[in-house]
Amino acid sequence: MSATSVQELVGERRIFVRNATGLVRNARLLDVSVFNAAGTTVIPYATGLFYIFTIFPRANLLAAIAIGGALSAITWGCLALLTATMPRTGGAYIFNSRILSPIAGFVADWLDLISSVLAMALWTTWFATVGLSSAFSAWGALENSPTVSNWASAMTQHGWEFGLGVALTVAMFGLAAVSLKKSLRVQNLTFFLSVGGLVVGMLVMLFTSRASYIAHFNHFAQPYTHVKDSYHAIIAEAVKAGYTTAGGYSASQTIGALFVVFTTSIWAWSSMYVSGEMRGARSVRRQVIAMVGTGTFQISLFFLATLLFYTTAGHTFFVANNYLNTVGKSPLPSPPYYTLLAAVAAGSPVIVGIILFTFVLNIWCGFWQLVWQTSRQIFAYSFDGILPEKFAEVNDRTHQPVFTLAILGIACIAMTAWATFAVNFFNVWAYVGLFAFVMLALTSISAIFLPVRRRQDYESSGAKISVLGIPVIQILGVGSLAVSVFYFYLAFHYPALLGTATVLQSIIAILVVAASAVLIFTVAKIYRDRRGTPLAYAFEEIPPE
């Protein structure tokens, strides 16, 4: 029989105390950890690198990733402690509305909700442009197949971009409406497969020498560049187009690149919104693993992947390739994402297939992260009475908020249309970050005030940890607030980060979304007051677990 005898276990046994009935919640620690990493691992590396080198070609990316990761860890730690204190569906909305002010909590969280719906549009459009198109173009070029290459071109057309985005939205929200457990299973599967593909790509780069890599690349690119030494020709072409290697790394550009690292990688706190469904959510250890652990994992993977690609493919080549792609002068048939660069060196069609198509799977888990999070934000608003009760209804058969998911799906399709036909990619990405960081700033302030404004909750929680008599949550709250302020400083100091929008336009965008939240809150307040169920009652207590 088993390793430990029954007698041994009984020998250590104690009689325990239990005050209430138990409940095994749906989401395991693994599920929420994967959830936190799903939107920041794999594809964001490709889009993040592309984004950074477009704006800051002289940034020391490795330094930016390390510094950005360290600063993000302050926010992860702060939110992990806050979530362990009040693990509720609705996360930051519950913290801010109960610790600071109901209307401020709602306004900040509404901004985050809109940020997430905008981010959904990024993921749905990436399905065609970043995912399928880059995979087909690399596959077509490597296998010398014009048919597959034509598919790649088709994917970049707006009709396909929108159509595939809609198909993905319907599939995603459809599964979410059927079952949370199934959605979590698919989340984990797509995440591990896509990370597996990334690791395969990293191993290929690890075991390829620079000379061998250049030979592979020249063989691949010769039909497109029509020169023997395509590797150095690409660098020369980039220099001719304006890219300069003179002066080496720029400290100023490296600091600017932190904005992109934050926008790519800071989201490892997303599980605070679903902590009402997490097992053992009151445990500080589990929250720290889910947020700080996951964040550290994904930022370390980002760092390692970048280091390997620099070492094997060469930093100058890597940046020059991205630069040419940005200015529209790349001779290559596919964007120079790490997937293409790794696939070039892979040799075997099977490995190429794994690298390219597991990359596409990452779209699913990255998108899902936003779906689960936003549906729970709306749930929380509805439970408090800000939105109609209909938004908190669950389907009798599936027990999922089908109505809320349908509304979110429609909003997602509208945003996908906007992102496809009407707006610059950089604008969308900038708004995603700016809106969310308003919420992060306010939540950091909530962390600072928690021990004062909700003393009893703080003292009865595992987050009651002090250093030199100062609560750690307050120290992390101050640090996290500084990170948020620094983010806004970067956004407004380097206007190129805002895409085609100006600083003023960005501020107006924030104010417009905030004003819509104030309007919703005011209407709800008037309606509830007239019905004799004042909105204020809801905010007097934390919702039951």
Next chain:
Amino acid sequence: MTAAGVTSVGEQAAGSAIVQDALRILHEAESAGVPLRLLGGLAVLLHAPPEVDRRLLREPKDIDLMTKERQGKEVIALLSGLGYEANRQFNAINAGVRQLFYDTRNDRQIDVFVGSFTMCHKLPLAERIELDPLTVPLAELLLTKLQIVKLNEKDLRDIFALVSGHPVGDRDEETINASYIASLCAQDWGLWRTTKMNLQCARETLTEYVGDPDRRRMITDRLDALGSTIDKAPKSRRWRLRDRLGDRKRWYEDPDEVG
């Protein structure tokens, strides 16, 4: 249990407000065609025959109920109609598996398990829910206690009350169906592990709860008979594979406290 569904002790306990409330819920559920049965301390109390040591029995604070899968909506309608206040947020998030209601007048909580009972281990309690008119069958009732990794005083009392009041055999009615318990344990290594651990614990702590040596011997014999039936049941392939890992991998869930 008698034809009316209540034993002698149960009949005495029927005077208490909580038992009356529970019986009223079951009566209304039956009228509405909703399969609903008691579990927990109330179920143990209602099953207790006169010879059970009264010190082992307790008056529960809350009402625990079990219903079949996809009966959640009907239960919400039933209990809300009877004046119990639903925990709307909890029920919306956990409606598929659990529901919480409050009896605000009596400061009581009503916990409804939907479809299956999932705590440290998952038990298919809804499968044989119709065997007993008021509670889940005795075998399942005992298992809801034996599956708890961190037993408390009340759990141990309930185990002793059930085992001292009912023989162990291979059928149901007023007998603890050891064969059924063994068949579940033979499928699920984790359940087997915790059940065996708790049977041993019960033997070791019995003297603290039961003073009469004859009664202690009877309870020990019954616990041994149950353990022996569990040991003899042929184990599934999955069980045998899991057994190789033993305690190196955690074999149970650690439920959160709610309510």
